[in-house]
Amino acid sequence: MDIRPIAYDHPDAVKLNDQVQLEYAERYGESDMTPLDPAMFTPPRGLYLIAYDNEGFPVATGGWRAQQAGEENYADGDAELKRMYVVPAARGRALARRILALLEADARAAGRTRMVLETGTEQPEAIALYLSAGYTQVPQANRFGLYRTTDESRCFTKPLTRQLPTTPIPAPRKPLP
Template sequence: MELRITGYDHPDAVTLTAAVQQEYVRRYGDVDTTEMLAEHFAAPHGVFVVGYLDGEPVACGGWRAKDSSYEYLRDGDAELKRMFVVPGARGRGLSRVLLRHLESSAAGAGRRRVVLETGTEQPEAVALYTSEGYAPITKFGVYRCAPESICLGKELAAG
């Protein structure tokens, strides 16, 4: 898979993040209402990546800087957002490649921990993150009070 930094507002990123939202509708009954702006993913405060197979966009994800001004987070956090692989490309380890790339990028930017929110209706995501060393953290974000919300974090090695 070829990974390209595209930005959150790139047409391929827009298409894939719309597909992510439809996945949330299918699994949870509604879209994710977390505020997401292109500038959240602009260097040096974040990055958004699209993965391509044979020139076709098949995966996406990004991180954005977060700090202690956000409830339950701390200085040096990077929040992982919109990790997604299209159904036809799943089962090939692409999400793991993308995740490791994003972690490396965040560490290189001086972030010390990656945090994320997923949910009980995404068991594949939970399995991926826990297999990569993520552990439960205090819930944060728009869905912190939702029973299906799962928040995980992982300390990063210095970039």
């Protein structure tokens, strides 16, 4: 798989967004009405990724956008996960997990302190992914986003703490005589 940054309004992104909206409509009876602008996913205030299969077809997507404290219960420093989606034929290959890890690393590098996301009860696969990736569900009173007051809404957060280096730290040098 080739995972690369793509503009949110790129034709491949539009195609995958149309597909995810159809899935939302099938699961919830309507598409997601959250207003999204391509500029929201432009670094360093966001990032949008698409995974391409070996034949060059777009098969998975995900992005993050910066959020600040305001009327929808976000906090300063939040990075909001949006449009995580894998086409049905490509599911079961850990693509969502790989995209999620890349988005978290990018948001962390951009100085964001917490990843947040809103999903729904009709997406148990998504909920399982986020829980297994270290996300914590927030209480109803602390939900955020456009759908925070709906019964089906579930919101999750994960701190974006600095990762410790994976290479060993060199031993101290001996003092010079």
